[in-house]
Amino acid sequence: AIWRPPFIQTLLSIWRGDPQIQQPSTTRRSSPADITVEHEEEENQPTATMTSRDKLSSATNRRSATAAADRVAMPPSKLVTEQPTEISTNSQANSSPSPQTTPKATASVQLNGDRIPSFSLSTDPASAAAIARTVEANTWPSALPTLSAPSPPPESLVRHQYDRQPGTSTLAPPPTHSSKPAKPSRKVTLEPGRSPLDWARLANNPSSDLRNLGPGAPYLRVTPSMLRRQTGRKGKDAWTVLGGRVYNITPYLPFHPGGEPELLRAAGRDGSKLFGEIHPWVNYETMLSSCLIGLLVEEHEAKSTGEMDAMD
Numbered sequence: 001a002i003w004r005p006p007f008i009q010t011l012l013s014i015w016r017g018d019p020q021i022q023q024p025s026t027t028r029r030s031s032p033a034d035i036t037v038e039h040e041e042e043e044n045q046p047t048a049t050m051t052s053r054d055k056l057s058s059a060t061n062r063r064s065a066t067a068a069a070d071r072v073a074m075p076p077s078k079l080v081t082e083q084p085t086e087i088s089t090n091s092q093a094n095s096s097p098s099p100q101t102t103p104k105a106t107a108s109v110q111l112n113g114d115r116i117p118s119f120s121l122s123t124d125p126a127s128a129a130a131i132a133r134t135v136e137a138n139t140w141p142s143a144l145p146t147l148s149a150p151s152p153p154p155e156s157l158v159r160h161q162y163d164r165q166p167g168t169s170t171l172a173p174p175p176t177h178s179s180k181p182a183k184p185s186r187k188v189t190l191e192p193g194r195s196p197l198d199w200a201r202l203a204n205n206p207s208s209d210l211r212n213l214g215p216g217a218p219y220l221r222v223t224p225s226m227l228r229r230q231t232g233r234k235g236k237d238a239w240t241v242l243g244g245r246v247y248n249i250t251p252y253l254p255f256h257p258g259g260e261p262e263l264l265r266a267a268g269r270d271g272s273k274l275f276g277e278i279h280p281w282v283n284y285e286t287m288l289s290s291c292l293i294g295l296l297v298e299e300h301e302a303k304s305t306g307e308m309d310a311m312d
């Protein structure tokens with residue numbers, strides 16, 4: 001083989017129309033084998049004047065000479081020889097097998113001025129480390145969107161939106177005095193004709209004897225012993241004491257909104273405290289005026305019906 005300067009060989013290759021020489025790729029690794037294949041196809045065209053041995057010898061000499069010249073003339077790819085320091089230091093990761101099975105994006109940082117990373121699919125285990133170090137080095141262009149996840153909403157907003165307590169809707173009207181009381185009602189369903197108006201009509205009828213003492217009977221001085229016998233049982237009327245006065249509550253029992261058993265709790269004794277605990281606003285004096293028996297007196301004070309008339 002005749003020694004020729006490298007640039008001469010390069011010019012010859014360009015003149016021959018070798019695509020590998022005319023359009024060198026910056027991303028593909030140029031190897032002498034690649035170029036040799038091109039020449040091999042070209043040189044394998046047989047001629048009539050060459051023997052098979054001459055053709056073999058000629059082709060071999062040309063290939064070796066061309067490959068040697070290309071190695072000198074064509075600098076290796078920068079991606080192969082000029083790896084960043086941080087990537088080349090991960091040769092240990094290259095040698096050890098990685099359990100990663102899915103392809104990962106790899107960063108190849110070009111050091112020709114613009115530090116814009118490019119990515120390609122690869123199973124190289126050093127790629128992840130290269131990406132991480134590239135990001136840490138803040139080489140991302142500012143125009144590219146970041147991959148950071150949006151921050152979650154504040155805990156207070158989540159709690160107010162999804163954990164609203166019943167009855168606290170912002171659409172509900174503000175609480176007023178017409179709202180139901182917290183204590184459940186203990187009223188009972190009364191029989192027809194037992195309404196407060198029915199009671200008022202009956203109580204104001206002069207022909208009604210709600211005292212059950214006979215027509216024109218005077219007011220009585222009632223002793224505690226007399227009161228205890230008026231329990232509403234064994235055919236006797238139910239008397240109670242409200243504010244020192246004795247009333248016959250027997251005719252009112254079917255009209256009592258709280259039910260007869262409730263009203264009978266005060267029968268035969270002083271019901272003032274019990275009454276005041278449940279409904280002190282009720283005007284019992286007016287409602288039971290026609291049921292008045294007399295005054296509660298001490299045991300020795302009960303003398304005559306004449307004194308009972310003085311209660312008026």
Ligand code: HEM
Nearest residue numbers: 185186187257258262263265266271274275278282284287
């Ligand atoms: C002293 C024994 C009495 C007891 C233990 C008693 C008990 C009750 C109870 C438990 C209620 C239902 C309260 C509710 O949850 O709404 C009630 C209602 C009522 N009671 Fe009595 N009561 C007594 C005497 C009387 C008397 C003497 C009168 C009148 C003559 C009366 C008139 C009423 C009225 C008008 C209501 C309805 C109150 C309302 O609409 O809020 N009670 N009573």
